[in-house]
Amino acid sequence: MSTESCENTNCCTPATAVAPAEAKWTKPHYRAEKDGNAYKVRVFLPGVAKSGVSVSLDKDTLTIEGVRSDTVEESWTPVFEEIKRDGYRLQLHLEVDIEEEKIEATVDDGVLNLTLPIAEAAKPKVIAVT
């Protein structure tokens, strides 16, 4: 599994390139690990509610987008600001066949938990010696 950096905000899709005002994304922190017959991916999306997360799979590219639901009132004066309020976007290239129908996604406390089961075709085969 490898990642594509999306720091260049115009790289992702033609759609985002057309609308530069909407094309500001932050790449979230994430962890991916193999757990038995599945890959487990945890994407840290603080400030994003369940309804703000979208996960899509196009061929072998998994795209995760998150829109923040926490707000800051306009009338507040910033003393200091470190949190980026752009949306999140992460693209993961899957190098292993995944059972697309069985992908599970849950969102808890600002963390997206993805379970990507490895397809039977991609599992190692034991060949019996006769």
Place this chain on the structure above:
Amino acid sequence: MDATINQSIRPMKTIQYNYPKLAFGNDFRRLLRDAFEGFDGLGNLFERPARPANAPAADLYSSDEAYHVRVEVPGVRKEEVSVSLENSVLKIRATHEEGEGEARRVLNFDRSLAVPDDVDAEKIEAKLENGVLSITLTKQEAQKPKQIAIL
């Protein structure tokens, strides 16, 4: 002649240094670094010191009646967060453990923020939503001038 001193008493002010936000800070350092490889003599002169890896990003806003703090603590539950205020320093600590054995993971967050000292310590509210901790620190009511009688 009026024998009273009209004096407004304010608590001692915390002195805070706001690091200048210079757009060229990073570029300037890179330029120096490229020119003199290994040279890092300017240190943090132009930058806010880097946060340690376990210090989450935070925002501090001020409004008429309160200060508003936002801290990003994804994956942490309400009961795993502690917030304390001491000497105008707001301390936020959170530890989240999950899994067992080799799959055990610990998330640690530790952040201290210097907050202005006109905070009413009795009126602090915190809530955790979607991995963002929001703290509202109500400002003290403007202190009225206090009449001190001369005996």
